[in-house]
Amino acid sequence: MANPILVTGGTGDLGREVVRRLAAEDRRVRVMSRRPRPADVRHEWARCDLKTGDGLAEAVDGVSAIIHCASTLGRRDEQVTRNLVEAAKRAGDPHVVYISIVGIDVIRFFYYNEKLASEKVIEESGLPWTVLRATQFHELVARASSAQRRLPVTIMPSGFRFQPVSTGDVADRLVALASGEPSGRVADMGGPEVRSARDLAEAYQRSVGRRKPIVSLWVPGKAARAFRAGGNLTPENATGVGTFEEFLSTRV
Numbered sequence: 001m002a003n004p005i006l007v008t009g010g011t012g013d014l015g016r017e018v019v020r021r022l023a024a025e026d027r028r029v030r031v032m033s034r035r036p037r038p039a040d041v042r043h044e045w046a047r048c049d050l051k052t053g054d055g056l057a058e059a060v061d062g063v064s065a066i067i068h069c070a071s072t073l074g075r076r077d078e079q080v081t082r083n084l085v086e087a088a089k090r091a092g093d094p095h096v097v098y099i100s101i102v103g104i105d106v107i108r109f110f111y112y113n114e115k116l117a118s119e120k121v122i123e124e125s126g127l128p129w130t131v132l133r134a135t136q137f138h139e140l141v142a143r144a145s146s147a148q149r150r151l152p153v154t155i156m157p158s159g160f161r162f163q164p165v166s167t168g169d170v171a172d173r174l175v176a177l178a179s180g181e182p183s184g185r186v187a188d189m190g191g192p193e194v195r196s197a198r199d200l201a202e203a204y205q206r207s208v209g210r211r212k213p214i215v216s217l218w219v220p221g222k223a224a225r226a227f228r229a230g231g232n233l234t235p236e237n238a239t240g241v242g243t244f245e246e247f248l249s250t251r252v
Helices: 013-024 056-060 077-091 110-123 138-146 167-179 197-207 222-228 244-251
Strands: 005-008 029-033 044-047 065-068 095-101 129-134 154-157 214-217
Touching (some): 013 167, 065 167, 077 110, 110 129, 129 167, 138 197, 197 244
Parallel strands (some): 005 065, 029 044, 065 095, 154 214
16 A cells, blocks of 8 residues: 555645545545544544654654645744754655745745745755745635725725736646645746736626625735735746636635
């Protein structure tokens, strides 16, 4: 029987899609989560806290590859990635596939700094590795509006553009990469359309049947300037096919 593929953050937006695709291919998959195993889950389950390392040795034991989707949203990403890599090295020589973010080397703020540091940990680990950078997920873009649903207006950053991508499309790519040879840093992946923050907020409001003013707010600082310059975009790699409206039609 083939060794399992471990999916960290296997209960998150992206991790769930990765697990579904591996299961659909009849691959042996092990889901890592801090949560107890649900009664209706048929996959292998590894209850683990990447911050403390509790359960980590058991989670990585015998795996052929690790698709690392877990994130602390910038609080301790570098450290949890280091914990994962060190445990993986003790367990064997698995292929580590990491999902990162387009533009983290030009847009400098705490979360992106942690993602960039995590990339370096993986690159210097001595393990076989592949890193894929993607643009913002549809879910994140939608939450920027849904989180403001009780406000009289929706506030969006002035001059910001996004290239939202489907988690399903990214999951397909990650599964393909984990199934192949280690490739180092691969081509970035973006959604099919580059759109303004205001345009995306308007699309969200249409999907929920709501109309209220959208206020464009000027955001100061170097990171905001890099966003306005398009540092988060990869129009030459618009390989995702799912549009924001298609996402909204099924999720909102």
